[in-house]
Amino acid sequence: xxxxxxxxxxxxxxxxxxxxxxxxxxxxxxxxxxxxxxxxxxxxxxxxxxxxxxxxxxxxxxxxxxxxxxxxxxxxxxxxxxx
Numbered sequence: 001x002x003x004x005x006x007x008x009x010x011x012x013x014x015x016x017x018x019x020x021x022x023x024x025x026x027x028x029x030x031x032x033x034x035x036x037x038x039x040x041x042x043x044x045x046x047x048x049x050x051x052x053x054x055x056x057x058x059x060x061x062x063x064x065x066x067x068x069x070x071x072x073x074x075x076x077x078x079x080x081x082x083x
Contacts, residue, residue, distance in 0.1 A: 006077045009070065010038050016067050023064070031056065031067075038074065050078040 013035050017028065034056065037049050057071035 003081060006038065006074065006081065009074045009077055010035060013038075013067075013070050013074065016070050020064060020067060027056075027060075038078075050075055050083050053078065 013031070017023070017031055017035070023031070034049070034053055038053075053071050054075045057068045057075065060068040060071065
């Protein structure tokens with residue numbers, strides 16, 4: 001269940017990224033890497049992914065609240081699946 005939710009949130013992240021072309025190239029690249037890491041995530045893989053996603057949510061809170069919200073949902077889902 002949580003994995004399906006994570007995939008839906010990942011799709012939402014991709015859609016939100018497409019809607020925010022004004023992001024600087026560094027932010028865009030970092031978010032795309034996070035999305036790729038989530039997409040490639042294996043159930044037994046232990047990474048600092050959740051921490052990186054949380055940091056980005058805080059970073060985007062003021063300028064891109066929608067994007068920050070999507071990232072926080074992803075952090076929550078990652079926590080539920082043990083990452």
